[in-house]
Amino acid sequence: MKGSKRTVRAVMAWAERQPPKVKAFLAVVTGMAALVLLRFIIHDHDNLFVGAEACHAIGISVLIYKLTKERTCAGLSLKSQELTALFLAVRLYCSFVIEYDIHTLLDSATLLTTLWVIYMIRFKLKSSYMEDKDNFAIYYVVVPCAILALAIHPSTSHHIVNRILWAFCLYLEAVSVLPQLRLMQNTKIVEPFTAHYVFALGIARFLSCAHWVLQVLDTRGRLLTALGTGLWPSVVILSEIVQTFILADFCYYYMKSLVGGQLVLRLPPGVV
Template identity: 35%
Template sequence: MNLFRLAGDLTHLLSIVVLLLKIRTTKSCAGISLKTQELYAIVFITRYLDLFTSYRSFYNTVMKLVFLGTSIAIVWYMRYHKVVKQTYNKDQDTFRHYFLVLLCILLALLIPLEFTMIEVFWTFSIYLEAVAILPQLILLQRSRNIDNLTGNYVFLLGAYRAFYIINWIYRFFTEIHKVRWIPWISGLIQTAFYADFFYYYIKSWKNNEELKLPA
């Protein structure tokens, strides 16, 4: 494992820690999209089916279990915790995320890595992760004023994907020497969705201002 992959994994993990910290300490999920969290839970459930069929390393297994467990826990908090669920911005989080699921199922069946059950589910998870952030970004645009923990969570999610792109470039020249079209194109699309948010996040940080997104 190279430094860029490790940085991506740790940044991803940190984003989840920040989100759980926000929910646990403030007893609030205001500004957080349940639709996005449900999509991420589906991503990890379908991606990590190989937990039951293969073993790569202790690190790999632990990270998969952590992402699975935390994604399910976040959805549970937002849906069923008697205090947290009352702070959910249901009226603003209206993106019809099931259309994304259906589209990604279709793409995974038409353009899978391989025509096996595990690989079709893996490909579906890659496609779905690329667009899972959309409900969250739209919710932030509607709410305009964004608290620090929510802004940091989204920024760290985008940074995780950026580190992974650097990791892919590094591995292309040092290890695999071939293009992996499905994860690479999906990853670039996913990172592109964050571009506008990154601009306003960095601008607010430099100017020491409250983070606001244009309507």
């Protein structure tokens, strides 16, 4: 066990010394290898999407533990939670009017717990909220997502408003974690429960991205046609990839900290 840990630490140390282009190449190769592994291990790729939502729920559970037991919300971004609640509420509405399935139930549970987290940060634990560090202007993401949704949305038979809202929640989900990353960038030190939460989000984003990519491969591109015409199918896949890469750097340093036995994650300059 100790030998394997030393090997992992040595590999991570070697990767960290590489130039940015090599790091990017290694990240792509690692991601592709993980996709190939998932393709052979999980036969029903719809389970990947359920797994993504389950990971998000696990991350929320970590926050609930932090807020109830630690009685502090230090290191958590209220703005990220509000963006999360917004895209979940919109997606939940779209699920009810477009298709009602297991994802609707999972989104309902996640929305309720996210609203509870917002309540705790805004009212019960307000004294520990790092408002000065949580300085990301959310209109920087909400407005562009709304404009993009108006321009690029599904071309299905559903009402135009529902199609635009569905696109809006997809775009907003891709960037909802940015305020949390900005807060961590401002503090440079991430305490364990917050790190666990963000890592869970990273895993959820990867599983969701894997779901779409593998579905496209399995259908030999027919899924893109089923999603509609125009730019929408390509933008769906691109949004999933963007979500994954936004958190990839953080997840790398999280794993490095975990292997090194460090309880507190210290982010080097330029990360996230």
